[in-house]
Amino acid sequence: MKLHTPVLRAAVGLTLTALVLTGCRSGGDDEGSGAVDGVSSDACPAKINPDNGCIYLGVISDLTKGPFAPLAVPITDAQKAFWKKVNEDGGVGGYDIDVESNIADAEYNPEVHNRKYQEMRKDVAALAQTLGSSQTLAILEDMKSDDVIGVPASWNSAWEFEDQILESGANYCFEAMNGVDWAVANRGVKAKVVAVGYPGDYGGDAAAGVEAAAKANGLEFKKIETPTGQDNQAGAVAAILKEKPDLVVVSTGPAEMATLVGGTAAQGFKGTFVGSSPTWNPALLDSAAAPALKALYFQAGPWGPFGTDTPGHEAMRQAIGEDVSPNDGYTAGWTWSYPLLAAIKKAADDGDVTREAIVEAAKNLDEVDYEGILPPEAGRTTGEPSETAYRASVISKVDESAPTGVTMAQELTVGPTAEGYDFSEPCFSLQ
């Protein structure tokens, strides 16, 4: 082949560059706080309690251009509000908590996530948020060597088996099992279930749960992997239409989920969709897919949505104020913070607030006060994962009148598949 002009050669070259760029979405920058091992006898920068010392927590999130940015920003804001309230209530064991000095945007990119951790690893006592499963895995070994515990902004089943990770709520795997069991009981699902999700940890964990529930319910099972990007869902849409399942369990971001539901419904598909908790974004109610979402979509989640009536939800709504748009990212960020607070409290009660002491305390929690969002036993970490893993999920339906566009159709419930599941290893291996 001979390319006849320099311009044409340049165009082909730049087109190839564009092809590479299509698969690469990265960047970002931020700075750390400078405290040694994240604990200081000096007051925090906010000086809410000037006589208290300061425990610095890090946040590595997806704050601008990654697929979960619409959730990650409110998650982060809720965590700021949570720890601000803790400080306003007097702090923990003579310390205030600073969660604002070490916030990094990793854009849902494991490589950037790792880089951001390297930048803050000397400055934080723990991570108040590490968003994404692969992303957290990218720093897990360093967290272990640093004795830094992290709160994952993800619900991977592997976290139950990691001492360095302090998770809350049912993982994607149990959530998917509960979603399938609920759909079998309430949506007339009888024949076939398809799991559509991102390749790897998040989609893989949910798909493993779907497969287990399909087997338990005598359903045919098919797994479909789909990439990020609403413009890249044609293959998954075609596959769903070809398989004609009763039920589709989706584990993607909100944009991809809406494209799948809207795209298949537009071609006559009438099956039920159950999405993993990160698939929902209330902004989707403004989209052309809204009628299809109202008719076909349900969300499986680890706890009640934003508008739920519990003391914890109420405390969250008050703390974040009335000037924000309701979003279940707030609910998640707020709820995830309770066990870390419990661990720091326990470490302080035991007389030693250090990284090592926080990790040790986190391994020995008998219960966590979630203020009613989850039952206290959901925070138990003493025992084997098969005993301590919390297996109940809620199912929510689209409801335009609700603050975040969804209300509970079923409260926290453990389905029969999750109840009997042998959880002796992660549903999906991250290694």
Added chain:
Amino acid sequence: MTDFVQALVNGLGQGSVYALLALGYVMIYKATKVISFAQPSLMIIGGLFAYHFTRVWELPFWIGLVLAALCGAVLGMVVERLAMRPMVGKPVFTLAIITIGVDIVLRIIANRYIGVQSKIVEYPGGSERLSVGGVSISHQTLGLMVVTALVVVGLLTFFRKSRTGLAMRATALDQETALAQGIKVGTMFALAWAIAGGLAAIAGTFVATQAAGIEQTTWIIALKALPAIIIGGLESINGAVIGGLAVGVVEALTAVYQPDVAPWLGANFALVAPYALMFAVLLVRPYGLFGQKEVERV
């Protein structure tokens, strides 16, 4: 057969977006011999104009679309005047690189407006569908295809019948001769950028009506118009349209049939199918399906 026709219709719908974008690339290339990599940002900003007009100012969709196209055109002219005009005479590769810089700057501005919530434009009756013989098409896709067809016919008429269109063609053919004939070449450059900006804004508006609207990563859609212009030929309006539609159709057909026909190609091969088509076309016709075969005197 129904599946095939449905995939074809879906592909033509998505291909219409690529065709509009590809037309923009070709407009600028014909006038200036520069591949503009600013089209993704022009598409995004055009969609955001439409969002602002229809959701914030609550204007009807079609008025919002026209205003967005006009604003996109003005933005294209501004880019040409500020970033491109001072560089006239420099190597075209340098100018192409400048358009990448322009794209980055405009996208940073757009991202500030987008924030973290996607910006969705509501198409009137967007969820309603027309069904014929088991094949259905949404009103939104139908609207997109009709608008694309009208734009293409309008552009072809403009270039064939109007004095300005003929002046643009003359400029594309030979800038020095056009200057000698009294044509304001700089104005023709600006006009080409204006048309490209308007076309990108129309494409962006329809992208914003899709299920997930416009997010910070939506600009990547515009890159799929690049294989379209290589397939169709860099200087051909007809080629841009056919190339754009071909990319959409190949994507849709590959998504439906490749998992059964060629599963060994792996999952989601549809994403790279347009590039595979581009290479296949280049092997047979190195200047594209409708490109000009260049003859050089040695």
